[in-house]
Amino acid sequence: MESVDFLLDNKLLSMKYLSASLNHLILCIGQLFCNLNLRHNILKRASVSTKFTYLNWSAKGGLTPSKKKTKMILERTEIRYRGKVVFERMVMSTNFKRVPKLFLEEEACFLFLTKGAFHFRTPTKILNFNAGDAMLSKCGNYFLENVMINRKTEHSVISAIGAFFYPAMVKGFFPTGLKMEKIREEFDAKKINIEPLMKAYIDSISFILDNPQIADENLIRTKIKELLLLLSKSENSSSIYSFVNSLFVPCEYEIVDVIQKNLYSNLSIPEYAHLSNMSLATFKRKFKELYKMSPARYILQKKLEKALHLLQFQTQPISEIAYECGFETASHFNKAFKRHFGKSPSLIRLSQKDKKPGQ
Numbered sequence: 001m002e003s004v005d006f007l008l009d010n011k012l013l014s015m016k017y018l019s020a021s022l023n024h025l026i027l028c029i030g031q032l033f034c035n036l037n038l039r040h041n042i043l044k045r046a047s048v049s050t051k052f053t054y055l056n057w058s059a060k061g062g063l064t065p066s067k068k069k070t071k072m073i074l075e076r077t078e079i080r081y082r083g084k085v086v087f088e089r090m091v092m093s094t095n096f097k098r099v100p101k102l103f104l105e106e107e108a109c110f111l112f113l114t115k116g117a118f119h120f121r122t123p124t125k126i127l128n129f130n131a132g133d134a135m136l137s138k139c140g141n142y143f144l145e146n147v148m149i150n151r152k153t154e155h156s157v158i159s160a161i162g163a164f165f166y167p168a169m170v171k172g173f174f175p176t177g178l179k180m181e182k183i184r185e186e187f188d189a190k191k192i193n194i195e196p197l198m199k200a201y202i203d204s205i206s207f208i209l210d211n212p213q214i215a216d217e218n219l220i221r222t223k224i225k226e227l228l229l230l231l232s233k234s235e236n237s238s239s240i241y242s243f244v245n246s247l248f249v250p251c252e253y254e255i256v257d258v259i260q261k262n263l264y265s266n267l268s269i270p271e272y273a274h275l276s277n278m279s280l281a282t283f284k285r286k287f288k289e290l291y292k293m294s295p296a297r298y299i300l301q302k303k304l305e306k307a308l309h310l311l312q313f314q315t316q317p318i319s320e321i322a323y324e325c326g327f328e329t330a331s332h333f334n335k336a337f338k339r340h341f342g343k344s345p346s347l348i349r350l351s352q353k354d355k356k357p358g359q
Contacts, residue, residue, distance in 0.1 A: 077209050081220045089209045094156040098145045106139040108165040108247040112202050116158035119145035122188045123253045123275045124261040137189040141277050167248045188251045264326040304340050311348045318345045
């Protein structure tokens with residue numbers, strides 16, 4: 001009897017444990033559904049997505065998905081507010097030469113580079129960014145350029161955290177409204193000093209991207225306003241209102257400025273048109289009105305004139321001269337030079353060496 005009672009007690013005990021385990025499992029499942037429901041409700045307003053993209057750049061179509069399986073964007077985590085991306089972490093490969101900025105609407109952008117390096121080309125200047133640098137960019141047409149074009153970078157990546165500002169969204173955050181004030185400093189893109197407060201802010205955005213379930217509307221609004229206030233202080237703006245207004249006043253450039261500031265780059269004619277914020281046909285027409293020749297002919301002529309001067313008065317290798325004057329390859333430079341001047345660059349260089357001092 002004792003053995004039977006012992007077995008019954010064990011069975012009852014086992015059933016109690018089993019029942020408790022089942023209840024615990026049910027509670028866990030219930031909590032999981034509650035969490036999923038909460039997350040669903042949050043993501044209705046502040047949606048999150050992670051994806052990778054294949055991209056191509058063309059003058060006619062701009063930045064479009066590519067049919068080739070060459071990943072440019074390896075990973076992208078987004079937090080959206082009312083349908084628009086406000087915070088983003090992006091990891092992209094460096095298997096590109098030059099692409100337009102990856103934020104394509106008329107928004108301003110704050111970007112912090114966590115890994116890698118790139119050049120940022122505006123219509124009139126080039127900014128160099130390395131890991132640990134931050135940038136504030138106004139709306140406009142810009143290019144992102146690979147700094148490692150001539151090196152093997154099959155496994156290199158660029159990683160960055162970005163925050164985006166939209167005119168209607170940002171101005172709606174300020175109940176008193178924003179009046180247009182005189183802008184003290186005009187800029188299209190510039191480096192931002194990463195002070196301790198700004199670094200702490202970037203860490204907080206990184207945490208939110210890692211834990212998107214906490215990103216409700218109130219938190220998103222608070223973090224955007226916090227960033228605007230921090231940026232206005234770091235830029236010594238007269239007020240948050242004048243700073244916000246300055247973000248959405250695009251710089252205007254004359255076509256002459258865009259050409260002269262980028263004359264010895266390796267930009268294509270469609271890329272010149274993009275920086276000038278014109279269609280290709282409009283750019284060519286306006287250019288011909290100004291210079292009385294096609295843009296391709298004028299730019300090539302100026303590059304060759306500079307190359308001739310360097311060959312005559314400098315000792316740097318011909319390949320370096322080709323690169324400095326904006327030619328893609330030394331072979332292309334040699335052919336264009338000989339076609340224009342009737343002699344190869346090497347013959348010009350030799351003729352200069354044969355000249356006696358004072359000649």
